[in-house]
Amino acid sequence: xxxxxxxxxxxxxxxxxxxxxxxxxxxxxxxxxxxxxxxxxxxxxxxxxxxxxxxxxxxxxxxxxxxxxxxxxxxxxxxxxxxxxxxxxxxxxxxxxxxxxxxxxxxxxxxxxxxxxxxxxxxxxxxxxxxxxxxxxxxxxxxxxxxxxxxxxxxxxxxxxxxxxxxxxxxxxxxxxxxxxxxxxxxxxxxxxxxxxxxxxxxxxxxxxxxxxxxxxxxxxxxxxxxxxxxxxxxxxxxxxxxxxxxxxxxxxxxxxxxxxxxxxxxxxxxxxxxxxxxxxxxxxxxxxxxxxxxxxxxxxxxxxxxxxxxxxxxxxxxxxxxxxxxxxxxxxxxxxxxxxxxxxxxxxxxxxxxxxxxxxxxxxxxxxxxxxxxxxxxxxxxxxxxxxxxxxxxxxxxxxxxxxxxxxxxxxxxxxxxxxxxxxxxxxxxxxxxxxxxxxxxxxxxxxxxxxxxxxxxxxxxxxxxxxxxxxxxxxxxxxxxxxxxxxxxxxx
Ligand SMILES: Cc1cc2nc3c(=O)[nH]c(=O)nc-3n(C[C@H](O)[C@H](O)[C@H](O)COP(=O)(O)OP(=O)(O)OC[C@H]3O[C@@H](n4cnc5c(N)ncnc54)[C@H](O)[C@@H]3O)c2cc1C
Numbered sequence: 001x002x003x004x005x006x007x008x009x010x011x012x013x014x015x016x017x018x019x020x021x022x023x024x025x026x027x028x029x030x031x032x033x034x035x036x037x038x039x040x041x042x043x044x045x046x047x048x049x050x051x052x053x054x055x056x057x058x059x060x061x062x063x064x065x066x067x068x069x070x071x072x073x074x075x076x077x078x079x080x081x082x083x084x085x086x087x088x089x090x091x092x093x094x095x096x097x098x099x100x101x102x103x104x105x106x107x108x109x110x111x112x113x114x115x116x117x118x119x120x121x122x123x124x125x126x127x128x129x130x131x132x133x134x135x136x137x138x139x140x141x142x143x144x145x146x147x148x149x150x151x152x153x154x155x156x157x158x159x160x161x162x163x164x165x166x167x168x169x170x171x172x173x174x175x176x177x178x179x180x181x182x183x184x185x186x187x188x189x190x191x192x193x194x195x196x197x198x199x200x201x202x203x204x205x206x207x208x209x210x211x212x213x214x215x216x217x218x219x220x221x222x223x224x225x226x227x228x229x230x231x232x233x234x235x236x237x238x239x240x241x242x243x244x245x246x247x248x249x250x251x252x253x254x255x256x257x258x259x260x261x262x263x264x265x266x267x268x269x270x271x272x273x274x275x276x277x278x279x280x281x282x283x284x285x286x287x288x289x290x291x292x293x294x295x296x297x298x299x300x301x302x303x304x305x306x307x308x309x310x311x312x313x314x315x316x317x318x319x320x321x322x323x324x325x326x327x328x329x330x331x332x333x334x335x336x337x338x339x340x341x342x343x344x345x346x347x348x349x350x351x352x353x354x355x356x357x358x359x360x361x362x363x364x365x366x367x368x369x370x371x372x373x374x375x376x377x378x379x380x381x382x383x384x385x386x387x388x389x390x391x392x393x394x395x396x397x398x399x400x401x402x403x404x405x406x407x408x409x410x411x412x413x414x415x416x417x418x419x420x421x422x423x424x425x426x427x428x429x430x431x432x433x434x435x436x437x438x439x440x441x442x443x444x445x446x447x448x449x450x451x452x453x454x455x456x457x458x459x460x461x462x463x464x465x466x467x468x469x470x471x472x473x474x475x476x477x478x479x480x481x482x483x484x485x486x487x488x489x490x491x492x493x494x
Contacts, residue, residue: 003029003130004317006149006162008137008175010034012043012113013284013302014168015120015131016053020310022127023057024463026317029160030129031151033136040196040263041113042292043299044223047369049402050300051106052465053307056419059123063116064224066108076211081251082204082220089209103370103392104405105413112223113299140165140175142278164313165280168306171268173286179277185270185341189291191234194263195242198226199255217249227260234264267291269344271337275330281309288337294347295368297340305333311463312378315490320439324377325491331376339388343368367391374400378462378489380469397452397459399467404450414450417443418465422490424482425451426458434458434479438486439494460485 005021007014010032021028045066054060078087109116125131135153142148147165150157167175205222212220219231230249237245239259247253271288275281284302292298309329315321345358367389375382382400395401403425405413417423424435425445435442440460445451451459451467456474459467460482468489475481486492 001029001158002161003027004162005029005164005166005313006031006147006160007166007168008140008149009168009170009284009286010117010121010131010133011168011170011284011302012117012120012299013286013306014166015117015124016303017166017168017283017306017310018129018131019057019120019124019127020053020307021313022124022129024310024314025128026310026314028129029162030124030131031135031137031149031160032131032133035134037114037117039114040194040261041115041223041227042265043113043116043296044110044221045296045300046109046111046116046303047296047300048104048106048108049369050303051109052104052415053303054109055106055415056465057123057127059119060106060109062119063109063111066110075209076213077209078213078215080215081217081249082201082212082214083251086209090213101391101393102405103366105407105415110224112225112227115225137169140178140280142280147279163279163317166283166306166309167280167286168283168302169286171285171289173282175280176272176282176286179280181277181282182273183270183289184273184338185268185289186345187268187270189267189269192265192267193232193234193237194229194265195232195237195246196227196229196260196263197246198258198260199228199246199250200226201228201250201255202226212249214249217245220249231265237262267293269341271334271341275305275334276326281326281329283309287333288341290337290340290344294344295340295365297344297368301337301340304336305329308333308464315463319493320490322491322493328374328376328378332374332378335375335388336372339363339372340368363389364391367394370402371395372401373398374466377491378468379466380485380489395452397450397467397470399459399469401467403459403461403465403467406447406450408445408447414445414447415465417445418461419463421463422468422486423461424458425461426453428456428458428474430474430478431458431482434482437479438483439492440482440486458482460489462489 004027007017007030018028018030077089138150140149147162149160222228283305290297312325342360346360370392372389379400405415422440424440424442432442454473457472459470462468469485
């Protein structure tokens with residue numbers, strides 16, 4: 001069989017890739033070797049930037065808002081037990097830096113991975129993605145024309161020919177290994193055990209703290225749906241001992257506790273030294289393994305990889321852009337993963353189990369979510385002198401950053417103008433005329449100040465909602481200037 005894009009791996013990154021590609025009308029097949037999501041979820045917190053991406057595809061409304069709606073991330077405290085004495089709260093980045101600026105029309109999403117994955121999968125299928133669960137990719141090869149993979153479901157193995165392959169096959173990524181792509185980072189950190197249980201503990205979440213480092217026991221947190229997870233040191237535990245640990249962590253022995261399952265986790269950190277090779281692109285944990293304890297970057301960054309890749313693949317497959325556009329995936333996403341890796345180790349993990357912190361300036365959580373800078377051929381005017389991440393108000397519409405959010409009418413954000421295609425934001429008839437001859441949609445926006453523009457300026461926004469280029473004022477030849485900027489940043493074929 002033939003398809004445009006084959007995605008290997010049906011975790012959060014792969015399923016998001018299938019969803020974003022299908023939403024853009026790309027023919028996509030996803031294979032996942034398991035029949036469904038794991039009984040033991042990992043991720044629970046998805047940041048507001050991911051909320052924005054899901055808003056664009058019409059999914060955000062179906063998802064519960066995260067408890068971590070504060071800009072500094074998840075609230076965590078050291079405690080004697082859940083009901084016992086609490087010590088100082090620890091923050092990922094200092095709360096003093098909190099601003100009252102509203103950065104996003106979205107809130108973070110608080111839903112366990114085993115519920116999030118089916119929602120993404122169902123939406124991807126609804127949009128036309130061909131998702132094959134219980135189907136394993138056995139081998140693959142690529143040449144100048146495409147990728148051939150041998151996959152096997154219930155029956156005999158068969159071949160799938162694709163123009164491109166997305167390797168979203170997890171942190172051990174057999175595809176990355178076969179390609180010989182190495183990784184840089186801290187590597188193995190530790191192994192943890194976990195016990196997933198259900199208990200009526202909702203009343204202990206009222207003050208908004210969701211993570212508890214319990215003295216002499218371990219790390220306790222919740223999936224927000226009655227399920228809790230207690231992380232423990234790596235050794236064997238019989239069930240009575242697990243119950244005793246749970247009781248000790250809670251600080252009460254009068255509650256009904258249902259043990260759901262247990263887990264064992266290898267916690268490591270590393271970023272692939274190349275995010276693509278030929279027609280194959282790494283996404284999610286295959287590209288970067290980012291431990292969850294100080295940033296929850298893992299799945300969030302993986303979903304954003306998928307989003308960055310989807311519009312570029314769509315543009316190349318549709319013949320609107322030259323294949324060189326795909327080189328900007330590595331140029332844009334790998335530095336973000338490397339920055340997340342650095343920030344994880346610059347942050348306080350609340351219990352210092354992973355050795356010395358990294359000696360690097362701490363970057364505000366909101367800057368990490370909404371203010372990373374892309375430098376690539378798909379951006380004009382983002383020089384090496386600029387910082388790697390800043391708050392949106394510091395960027396003020398800088399090319400290479402996510403276009404700023406401001407409400408343009410009740411319930412409608414500037415961000416709702418983007419994502420479908422290229423957009424020119426301006427408020428001047430000459431810019432409207434300039435956009436008319438190109439595959440660029442003109443949007444009249446009054447609040448040009450938030451884009452860093454004068455009343456006669458214009459910003460060109462890419463299909464992923466990032467600013468590609470801007471002219472702060474009206475040039476002599478708006479049509480020629482825009483045409484050249486569009487052709488260059490989109491690697492345009494016409
Ligand atoms: C305890 C814990 C808590 C975490 N909490 C958070 C959090 O709150 N927020 C956050 O953002 N991140 C969190 N993370 C990280 C997050 O879970 C991961 O980053 C994310 O799930 C990775 O998704 P993925 O799709 O890249 O990889 P995976 O989820 O590993 O998916 C890879 C998939 O590929 C499939 N596969 C592999 N090989 C093949 C093959 N040959 N054929 C077919 N299928 C194949 C596998 O079966 C698997 O389903 C947490 C991690 C841990 C360990």
